[in-house]
Amino acid sequence: MEMYEINEVFTPTKPARANFVKRKVLDKRVGRALKTPGMQLVLYGHSGSGKTTLLLNKLKELELSFLKTNCTSNMSFDDLLSNVYVNLDKELSTKEIDKNDQEGGGGLGIPKVFSFNSKSTVGSTLEKSFVSAYDSIELSLAKAIGENDALWVIEDFHKLQTSVKEKLSQLMKVFMDLSDEFPKLKIVAIGAKNTAREVVELDCEMQTRVSEIHVPLMSDEEISRIINNGAELLNISVITHVVNDVVEHSHGVASICHQLCLLMCEFADIEGTDAFCSDIELDFPHFNYAATEYIEQVSDTLKSAFQKAVKVDNSYEILACLASGDIEGVEVVEILEHINEHTDSVELSIEELKESLKLLSSTEYGSVLFYVEVSEKYSFKDPFYKMFGKLFLSAFSSGKKKKSKAEIFTLFNKLIDKAKSNYTNSDNSITPTESYFDEDNALLENKWKKSEPKIERKVHDNHNEKKKDL
Ligand SMILES: Nc1ncnc2c1ncn2[C@@H]1O[C@H](COP(=O)(O)OP(=O)(O)OP(=O)(O)O)[C@@H](O)[C@H]1O
Numbered sequence: 001m002e003m004y005e006i007n008e009v010f011t012p013t014k015p016a017r018a019n020f021v022k023r024k025v026l027d028k029r030v031g032r033a034l035k036t037p038g039m040q041l042v043l044y045g046h047s048g049s050g051k052t053t054l055l056l057n058k059l060k061e062l063e064l065s066f067l068k069t070n071c072t073s074n075m076s077f078d079d080l081l082s083n084v085y086v087n088l089d090k091e092l093s094t095k096e097i098d099k100n101d102q103e104g105g106g107g108l109g110i111p112k113v114f115s116f117n118s119k120s121t122v123g124s125t126l127e128k129s130f131v132s133a134y135d136s137i138e139l140s141l142a143k144a145i146g147e148n149d150a151l152w153v154i155e156d157f158h159k160l161q162t163s164v165k166e167k168l169s170q171l172m173k174v175f176m177d178l179s180d181e182f183p184k185l186k187i188v189a190i191g192a193k194n195t196a197r198e199v200v201e202l203d204c205e206m207q208t209r210v211s212e213i214h215v216p217l218m219s220d221e222e223i224s225r226i227i228n229n230g231a232e233l234l235n236i237s238v239i240t241h242v243v244n245d246v247v248e249h250s251h252g253v254a255s256i257c258h259q260l261c262l263l264m265c266e267f268a269d270i271e272g273t274d275a276f277c278s279d280i281e282l283d284f285p286h287f288n289y290a291a292t293e294y295i296e297q298v299s300d301t302l303k304s305a306f307q308k309a310v311k312v313d314n315s316y317e318i319l320a321c322l323a324s325g326d327i328e329g330v331e332v333v334e335i336l337e338h339i340n341e342h343t344d345s346v347e348l349s350i351e352e353l354k355e356s357l358k359l360l361s362s363t364e365y366g367s368v369l370f371y372v373e374v375s376e377k378y379s380f381k382d383p384f385y386k387m388f389g390k391l392f393l394s395a396f397s398s399g400k401k402k403k404s405k406a407e408i409f410t411l412f413n414k415l416i417d418k419a420k421s422n423y424t425n426s427d428n429s430i431t432p433t434e435s436y437f438d439e440d441n442a443l444l445e446n447k448w449k450k451s452e453p454k455i456e457r458k459v460h461d462n463h464n465e466k467k468k469d470l
């Protein structure tokens with residue numbers, strides 16, 4: 001029996017390795033793009049959908065070496081090139097690259113990895129030479145990577161300024177043109193959902209030379225494989241109902257699944273593979289502990305996210321609509337219909353609504369929502385956000401007086417306690433109830449169900465009052 005430590009099996013904050021679940025179709029597509037000489041690759045998708053994990057595991061499997069750059073918003077094109085050059089130069093000059101170097105590879109043991117930070121460390125002489133011999137630097141940089149049988153991974157491409165992205169798109173062409181000479185040479189850009197469109201739109205010549213691969217959030221089946229594989233590696237079992245609960249609470253986000261599993265194992269004092277075959281089984285108490293602890297861990301994030309979200313126009317109406325809708329999300333037109341049907345104020349236009357939805361999905365306003373591209377629906381970031389959203393709206397609908405900052409702070413703390421009590425007071429029944437609001441729209445049930453009914457048409461009539469209350 002192979003022995004694993006718990007942190008090797010459930011990895012909420014690093015790319016999965018031992019417990020990596022292969023996603024067949026994606027794996028095939030990424031493999032194909034990596035193996036096609038000259039084909040540039042853009043991996044895009046929701047944060048936490050598994051882009052980095054997928055790529056790193058595939059690079060390892062194909063034994064491909066790579067350089068990795070993590071982008072930041074203030075990075076110039078010169079910064080980007082300088083960093084590659086300097087680090088490549090530094091790494092290569094030592095000629096002592098550990099075959100099992102794990103840095104930047106997330107512990108994957110990729111053959112050759114050169115990793116560096118986005119901050120420019122280049123010296124002034126070198127920097128000058130970059131700028132003065134601009135074109136040849138691009139070419140020689142591509143050649144230098146190619147000569148070392150490596151490819152270039154650019155993480156967080158979406159953070160770069162448009163002008164930098166534009167130049168990178170053009171640089172992809174340089175890489176492509178060198179593919180005859182260096183078949184493995186390519187750029188792999190990883191980014192948020194608009195990354196692919198940006199690369200292609202910025203330079204239409206790239207359209208057929210870029211493989212754009214969308215990495216969606218995980219399916220229920222994939223999430224349950226993480227749980228079951230993990231249990232197998234640890235030689236323990238998880239009861240089916242708990243597997244279902246973890247799947248439901250993860251909402252396709254693998255890191256939540258890893259985190260909940262890790263916490264369940266903590267409750268069971270599991271530190272690694274059970275060599276004694278003690279028949280450990282993860283059951284409801286383990287799940288309840290994990291959910292409670294998870295809420296505690298993310299409580300500050302939840303509080304701050306909702307504090308930011310309520311600054312957005314129509315946020316109450318939108319959040320109330322989504323809180324009563326399906327966890328899988330609600331279409332924009334449905335949200336619009338719902339709001340206009342249930343508020344007395346001036347009719348909301350689709351443009352206004354779209355703008356508010358966009359803001360509620362942005363980091364600046366707490367990103368409590370996200371857009372599910374496949375289904376074209378907006379939903380809460382995850383079920384924990386949805387639960388908090390319901391509690392939050394209920395609490396604000398119950399008082400009419402404007403709340404001070406201190407009162408809001410106390411209220412948020414109470415809401416967190418209430419969210420946790422969903423699990424601590426649980427009777428271990430896993431059948432969630434379906435109704436959330438009583439006739440006055442103020443009473444909430446503690447749990448939710450994936451297959452909730454569509455938006456209840458009779459929801460908040462008192463949105464405007466609530467808005468004033470804050
Ligand atoms: N195929 C997989 N099998 C098992 N766990 C996975 C898989 N893919 C991702 N995970 C887990 O999900 C979490 C997020 O993965 P990852 O960091 O790769 O996502 P990402 O899309 O790169 O996110 P971001 O956009 O924020 O960088 C990690 O905890 C990782 O271990």
Ligand SMILES: [Mg+2]
Nearest residue numbers: 051052053190
């Ligand atoms: Mg990533």
